Amino acid sequence: MKVWAIANQKGGVGKTTTTVSIAGLLSLKGSKTLMVDLDPHGSLTAYFGYNPDKVELGVYALFQDKNVPMSSLIQPTEFDNLALLPSSLALATVDRQVGAQEGMGLVIARALNSVREEFDHILIDCPPMLGVAMVNALAACTHLIIPVQTEFLALQGLERMVRTLTMIMKARNETLPYTIVPTMFDKRTKASVQSLEFLQAQYRSRLSGALIPVDTQFRDASRAGVPLPLKAPRSRGSTAYEILVEELLNPVTMG
């Protein structure tokens, strides 16, 4: 079972869109796929038609009672091979409540381990902050995916964030493989082209060969609650994510 965490402290860079697109493609290939929503704002949960307000037992329940069965938390989606562990609002309080307690960094890793026979791939969508949820995602994943918008504000702090993430992993005596995915690329904007050049120079070995373009069909897909690869498989956005999935499944092909 592979577990991919999709994380970036910068907001709005395409974390949820990347999670949904990869999960959609994997489910089409027949892979039993689980999506986990660790963002208290619940974009991923809302994308698939659930209301984070109304979710009684969501991922937060795992932080309150480690023995709550995953089977009571995991929800179906209308798509074959695609299930969801929804977020709940209370997740916004987890840092204040459990932040200082021992062992709260392994809650998600333990819970996902208990379902390793049921799923081939698990994708964890992270909130835009470095907190308890992110630490849990890093501990639970086998590979980290960092979407980075190709523009100046999104490049700020990338270096620092990568350092912080690798520091968290070092404390666990592990090195975590990560891939940086350039998103919302717009070849007509100088700032976008120069940002890509910066990423190619600074992160050559970690940068995905997949370049996700600006594609307005992502907005339509999220309105319809359908992953873009299922709604418009030949769209520019979907084709770009196919390259990423190919790389992730066959690491040798990377840049």
Added chain:
Amino acid sequence: MKVWAIANQKGGVGKTTTTVSIAGLLSLKGSKTLMVDLDPHGSLTAYFGYNPDKVELGVYALFQDKNVPMSSLIQPTEFDNLALLPSSLALATVDRQVGAQEGMGLVIARALNSVREEFDHILIDCPPMLGVAMVNALAACTHLIIPVQTEFLALQGLERMVRTLTMIMKARNETLPYTIVPTMFDKRTKASVQSLEFLQAQYRSRLSGALIPVDTQFRDASRAGVPLPLKAPRSRGSTAYEILVEELLNPVTMG
């Protein structure tokens, strides 16, 4: 002195861009303006050329020692009438460290009160989460600005967030005036047009008349570290923010 907080739990909706654009316009009008960066990721700080990594005394110092003088924290920018209280990385730990302590919701309000003679307007840029920083911003501000991207994922949770924000204010026996600002509007995308129609129907009295369009010049401005109204005053983006500033300065013209 007016204090405006710019907040939304959803990431990437244009909080920092709104803060910078309004601050730029106010400084051009001769208003002594302070920008406060409450986001540990430090986009606002980086926008004006400071490295959040290297900031020794940033806004976090106020949470550690309430008596630290603001004069030792406030930094100049290269623009007249525009100063910055920078973020620092340690701000990411404030929820875990002080979240449960009494009275930590008024740290920023107290600090801004101490400089009320020096500034005409203060703008607080918030992180994409509902935590201690946001509670401080709500307590310190006289008006709340909520940028909302005109697309489905950004509309999700808006209702809930507005309810949460007004609940936090009620606990202080106050009603907080707020304005919703539609951002990144793209009239060519059905999803964008329908999102705007939804906002007009649901939030009529709170919705700004200013409709911020998608404008690639924002990316160039952030790369140059210059507020768009100073770099390209006749751009679509800058003109739209002028309407917003006009409304905020003369509330009678709204909605």
